[in-house]
Amino acid sequence: MFNFNLQEMLIRIPALIIAFTVHELVHGLTAYLLGDSTAKEDGRLSLNPLRHLDPLGFIFILFFRFGWAKPVMVNLGNLKNPKWDYALISVAGPLSNLLLAFIGTLIFVPLITNIGIIPMGGFWANFVYGFIHINIVLLVFNMLPIPPLDGSKFFSVWLPEQMYHAFHTSFARVGFLILMIFMFAGITGNIIGPMIETIISALLNLAVNIYGAFN
Numbered sequence: 001m002f003n004f005n006l007q008e009m010l011i012r013i014p015a016l017i018i019a020f021t022v023h024e025l026v027h028g029l030t031a032y033l034l035g036d037s038t039a040k041e042d043g044r045l046s047l048n049p050l051r052h053l054d055p056l057g058f059i060f061i062l063f064f065r066f067g068w069a070k071p072v073m074v075n076l077g078n079l080k081n082p083k084w085d086y087a088l089i090s091v092a093g094p095l096s097n098l099l100l101a102f103i104g105t106l107i108f109v110p111l112i113t114n115i116g117i118i119p120m121g122g123f124w125a126n127f128v129y130g131f132i133h134i135n136i137v138l139l140v141f142n143m144l145p146i147p148p149l150d151g152s153k154f155f156s157v158w159l160p161e162q163m164y165h166a167f168h169t170s171f172a173r174v175g176f177l178i179l180m181i182f183m184f185a186g187i188t189g190n191i192i193g194p195m196i197e198t199i200i201s202a203l204l205n206l207a208v209n210i211y212g213a214f215n
Contacts, residue, residue, distance in 0.1 A: 009062065011130035016061060017049045019097055019135050020069045023142075024052040026096035027072040027089055034085045036078035044072050066183055071148075083157055083164070090153035094139045101135035101200070104128050105207035113208075136199050140192045146182075147175030 025047060028039025043051055054070045061067025072089075079085040111125040143151035147168070152175065156167045182188040 008130075011127045012062060012134065015127070015131040015134045016058065017053070018131070019100060019138055020058075021047060021049045021052050022096050022100060023093040023138060024069050024072055027074075027093045030089045030092040031072065031074050031079075034079055034089065036075050038075045038078070039072050042073060087154045087157040090150040091143075094142045094150055097135040097139040097142075098199075101132045101139070102203055102206070104132035104135065105200075105203045106210070108132060109204065109207045109211055113211075132200060132203070133196070136196050136203075137192075140195050140199065141188070144179075144188070144192070146179050147172040149175075149179070 024044060028042075028044040031039050032045060039045055046052075052069050054068055057068035057070075059067070074086060074089055076082040076086060108125065108128040111128060142149050143154070145151045145155040152167075152172075156164055159167060179188070
């Protein structure tokens with residue numbers, strides 16, 4: 001699982017910083033727009049990466065491909081519809097990564113096809129593709145319905161009230177352990193790998209079609 005490659009690190013470090021920072025910022029901004037100012041009071045409505053990155057979690061994701069940022073705190077008591085608003089706050093982070101990845105594809109396609117004046121290939125093409133890939137990994141991984149991931153808050157909102165509360169009490173206590181077992185057994189990678197490639201291909205095709213519409 002441990003891996004070190006200098007060129008890969010030069011790609012992954014800035015890409016991860018941007019992806020994590022925007023992900024957590026959007027969590028906080030969504031909570032603020034829905035009535036909870038906790039993130040603002042904690043200084044999380046900021047593009048300063050130091051506000052969002054967890055040093056240990058960042059080191060882990062660089063070398064072990066699994067890590068975390070500082071969680072954005074949410075006071076459910078400040079939300080008008082706590083259950084559904086919390087689901088929206090949770091899904092907002094991964095959706096921001098989808099948007100970043102889409103922006104990345106709009107930059108990547110000219111790099112590899114020489115559309116316009118952007119030079120072809122090389123380090124920058126690898127950098128942008130790495131940026132796209134990292135954002136889609138964060139999107140898909142975080143949407144897994146396993147606590148404490150964002151997907152657990154989003155998908156559980158559809159459960160009946162009693163099951164919803166049981167999910168966020170009983171199952172949440174073992175969710176992280178289950179996630180670790182899945183990670184080290186390779187189960188998570190087998191699940192999300194094909195999904196990641198499918199989404200990236202779809203975004204690239206969309207970007208190609210967008211450029212094609214103007215040619």
